Amino acid sequence: MSTNDITDSIAFFAWVWVYRFKTFFTYRGQVAIWFTYSSLTSFYSLITMSIIYSVSSGVPGWSYFQILVLSYMVTVAMNILYFTIDPWDLVREMRFGGLDMQLVRPYGVVTLLLSMPDVWPIAIGGIVSGVAILIFALLHVSFSIMSLLGFVFMFSLGSISFVLFTLLFTILSYHLFKSAGFIGRITNVLSTAGNYPLSIYGAVITLLFTVVLPIGIASYYPAEALFGELSALSYTAVIAIEIVVAAISYKGIYALMKRYTSGGG
Amino acid sequence: MSMKTKTMSNPYLTLFSIGIKDTLAYKANFILSLFSSLAQAGLMILIWTAIYHFTNTTSLVGITLSSMYIYFFLVYAFRSVINMNLPEVMQQDVQSGSVAAAYTRPLKYPLQVFFNSIPDDMLYALIITLPLLVIAVLLSPQPVSSFTALLVVVELAIGYSLVSLIGFMIGMLAIKMVNIYGIANSMWSIMLLLGGGVMPLALFPNAITHILMFTPFPIMLYTPAATFLGIVSSSEAINSIIISAVWVVALAIISAAAWKFVRKRITSAGG
Numbered sequence: 001m002s003t004n005d006i007t008d009s010i011a012f013f014a015w016v017w018v019y020r021f022k023t024f025f026t027y028r029g030q031v032a033i034w035f036t037y038s039s040l041t042s043f044y045s046l047i048t049m050s051i052i053y054s055v056s057s058g059v060p061g062w063s064y065f066q067i068l069v070l071s072y073m074v075t076v077a078m079n080i081l082y083f084t085i086d087p088w089d090l091v092r093e094m095r096f097g098g099l100d101m102q103l104v105r106p107y108g109v110v111t112l113l114l115s116m117p118d119v120w121p122i123a124i125g126g127i128v129s130g131v132a133i134l135i136f137a138l139l140h141v142s143f144s145i146m147s148l149l150g151f152v153f154m155f156s157l158g159s160i161s162f163v164l165f166t167l168l169f170t171i172l173s174y175h176l177f178k179s180a181g182f183i184g185r186i187t188n189v190l191s192t193a194g195n196y197p198l199s200i201y202g203a204v205i206t207l208l209f210t211v212v213l214p215i216g217i218a219s220y221y222p223a224e225a226l227f228g229e230l231s232a233l234s235y236t237a238v239i240a241i242e243i244v245v246a247a248i249s250y251k252g253i254y255a256l257m258k259r260y261t262s263g264g265g
Numbered sequence: 266m267s268m269k270t271k272t273m274s275n276p277y278l279t280l281f282s283i284g285i286k287d288t289l290a291y292k293a294n295f296i297l298s299l300f301s302s303l304a305q306a307g308l309m310i311l312i313w314t315a316i317y318h319f320t321n322t323t324s325l326v327g328i329t330l331s332s333m334y335i336y337f338f339l340v341y342a343f344r345s346v347i348n349m350n351l352p353e354v355m356q357q358d359v360q361s362g363s364v365a366a367a368y369t370r371p372l373k374y375p376l377q378v379f380f381n382s383i384p385d386d387m388l389y390a391l392i393i394t395l396p397l398l399v400i401a402v403l404l405s406p407q408p409v410s411s412f413t414a415l416l417v418v419v420e421l422a423i424g425y426s427l428v429s430l431i432g433f434m435i436g437m438l439a440i441k442m443v444n445i446y447g448i449a450n451s452m453w454s455i456m457l458l459l460g461g462g463v464m465p466l467a468l469f470p471n472a473i474t475h476i477l478m479f480t481p482f483p484i485m486l487y488t489p490a491a492t493f494l495g496i497v498s499s500s501e502a503i504n505s506i507i508i509s510a511v512w513v514v515a516l517a518i519i520s521a522a523a524w525k526f527v528r529k530r531i532t533s534a535g536g
Contacts, residue, residue, distance in 0.1 A: 037451035044454055048463050055468050056320040059312075177293040185301035192308050200315040201308070 009111040016115040020083075024124060038125025042133060045071040045195060062197055068137035070223045072130050074194040077159050077218040078187070079126030084114055084163050087170040087187075091180035094171075097262045109257045110250060113167055143226050151226035154238060158218035161242045164249035165214055171256045186213070194219040210241065217242045281380045295392045298345070302393050306341040310334050326467050332494050333465075335404050339490040340462055342397035345389040346421060347428040347485055349456075350382040352449035355436030364440070364531055375433065375524060386425070401493070409493060416502045417489045423509045424485040430516040431456070431481070437520075440527050461487025467496060481516070484509040 025031055049071060053064045062070070093099040093116065102112045143151075166187070173180050194215040198206040210216045221238040224230045230238070310333070317323070317330045328336070355378055358364040364374065402409065409417075435452055439445045457463060459482040466474050466487045477483055488505045491497040497505070 037448050041451045041454045044458055044463075047458065051464065051468055052316060054470075055325050056316050056322070058316065058319065060315055060319040179294055185298050189301050189304045189308070192305055196312050196315075201311050205311070 005108070009107050012105075012107050013111055013115055021124070035125040035128075038123075039129040042072075042075060042126060042129035045075060046133060048195075059196060060200060063141070065137045065140035066223070066227060067196070069134060069141060069226065070197065070219060071195045072134035072137060073155060073223060074191060074215070074219045075130035076127055076134060077155075077162060077194070077215075078191055079123040079130055080159050081163050081166055081187075083123035083127065085167055085170065086116065087166065087173070087180045087183040090116060090170055091174045091178075091183075094174050094260070094262070095178060099260075100262050110164070110167070110253055113171075113253065113257075114163070141227070143228065147226050147228050150235060151222050154225050154235070154242070155218065155222035157239065157242045157246070158214075158222055161246040161249065162214060162218040164246050164253070168249040168252045168256070171253060171260075175256055175259065189213075190215040197223075211245070214241070214245050217245065278380075281384055283381070287384075295388065298389065299393050299396065302341045302345060302397060306337045306397065309337040313337075326465075328465055328467060328496065331404070331406070332496070335401050335494060336465055336490050338397050338401040338404065339493055340486050342394045342401060343421060343424070343486050343489055344457075344462060345393035345397075346386065347425055349428055349432050349449070349453050350385050351378060351429060351432030352436040352439070352445055354378050354382045355433070356439040356445050356449070359439040359531075374528070375520075378433075378436070379429065405493075412499065413492060413495075416492050416499065416506070419506055420484050420489040420492060420502065420509075423506060423513060424489065426513050427481045427509060427516065428456070428485055430513065430520050433520055434516070434523065437523055437527050440531055456482055456485060459483075460485040461490065465491065465496065467491070478505060479508060481509060481512040 046068065049064065049067050052058060053067075058064060059067055090099070090113065093102075099116075102116065103109070105112055107115075166183075169186070170180060170183060173183055190209070190213055193201070193205075193209050193213075198209055198216050198220045201209070206216070209220075217238060221230065225235055225238075313333045314330065317325065317333070323329055325333075355364070358378065431452070432449075435445060435449050438448060442448070459466075459477055459480065461483060462485075466477055466483055469477065484505055488497065488502060488509075492499075492502045
């Protein structure tokens with residue numbers, strides 16, 4: 001892919017996001033309802049963690065505000081995912097041939113798949129309210145500027161890798177089952193797992209959620225980096241894993257899409 | 266009367282059987298859903314084990330760690346029974362224009378949509394609820410009495426009715442809003458939290474638990490699981506059943522009135 005192609009793809013992707021924002025804010029009444037519902041859902045983790053810390057000593061090694069940081073990183077990461085791709089809609093479009101209209105455009109497959117028109121607009125509300133509570137929690141924990149920068153970089157890269165991984169998983173699901181029905185359940189498992197430090201699950205499950213179903217690279221490890229719990233070597237290793245997950249997902253998406261046959265005939 | 270004529274005379278049963286065939290078309294969904302339910306229950310057990318050990322206690326608000334294990338197997342078993350499928354079905358009908366087309370058939374749309382979605386719930390109950398329930402029974406230190414089992418069944422039936430009615434009311438919003446996926450999902454999350462899907466309601470502050478017991482949410486998950494575990498007494502369970510039955514009647518009346526109002530505003534998205 002040439003530099004021009006990459007620039008064109010990024011520009012196209014950016015315009016799709018602008019279009020999504022404009023579309024979302026067209027129906028202001030619905031925006032108000034969606035924001036209210038989305039904000040209510042965002043309080044879910046706050047309530048859960050508050051109750052856990054009020055009846056017990058909480059999660060081993062993590063203070064109340066540290067666990068809130070972790071939990072709202074997952075909220076933000078999951079909402080970025082839902083705002084970027086809608087696995088159910090994507091598989092439906094593949095089954096009924098709707099994707100074919102997208103694929104004739106002169107952009108890369110991954111760009112086109114990440115620019116599908118029907119994503120989940122309520123996710124904007126989730127991102128906004130998630131970031132607000134994340135900032136509130138961050139104000140109550142101590143960290144250095146260097147840790148914050150390291151956290152932002154690792155979290156951003158981790159979120160991109162996680163989105164690409166879910167996209168690969170969605171296309172694989174279409175190839176294997178012609179259905180995306182179970183993806184919602186898998187993302188629920190990832191969301192539950194990511195809300196708590198991976199260390200409490202034991203070595204095997206930690207490894208599972210780091211490399212096989214990599215929610216950890218968009219939640220647990222960036223949080224550890226923020227709180228200064230990751231050594232330079234571990235930090236580099238996690239960044240390397242994020243790059244490998246993103247690269248494998250990217251290549252995997254292209255490989256699977258070469259075998260794609262439209263369900264629309 | 267021939268078999269074919271008999272089936273034709275029960276159009277809702279025909280819809281039911283179509284729903285079963287439709288649901289069974291994607292068999293892998295069930296296996297993966299069973300796996301994900303087991304995984305979620307397992308994760309919750311690991312999380313609470315860590316919390317109990319870190320707190321250095323054997324009981325939180327009277328709930329032991331072993332009861333917590335059983336609680337989560339029960340909750341994930343019951344979550345599959347009260348699968349909130351109705352809003353999704355209604356949204357699809359509105360978006361595709363099928364809701365208007367449904368009126369050309371001599372059938373009532375609310376019943377059509379109910380009979381179309383019930384097979385999904387039944388099959389999930391059979392394939393996911395049953396194995397998880399067996400695990401919960403095996404983990405239970407004492408056998409469950411037949412009276413307790415009866416209470417649990419009644420509570421689940423009422424919980425299912427309430428979820429269906431709330432689902433239908435959310436589904437009706439699709440007629441005005443077209444896309445209700447976000448609202449349905451948000452509502453489902455709130456119902457899970459307030460219904461005890463995330464943790465037993467006994468862990469909530471006392472005042473909030475008491476208020477919640479007057480809402481339609483606890484009967485969906487918490488009350489059946491707590492009845493099974495003996496966290497709530499038989500008389501408390503019966504009180505909860507009565508309160509929830511009142512909610513069923515109230516929501517049924519509101520749903521019927523709301524449907525009468527919105528059905529006149531249905532426009533076909535299919536052109």
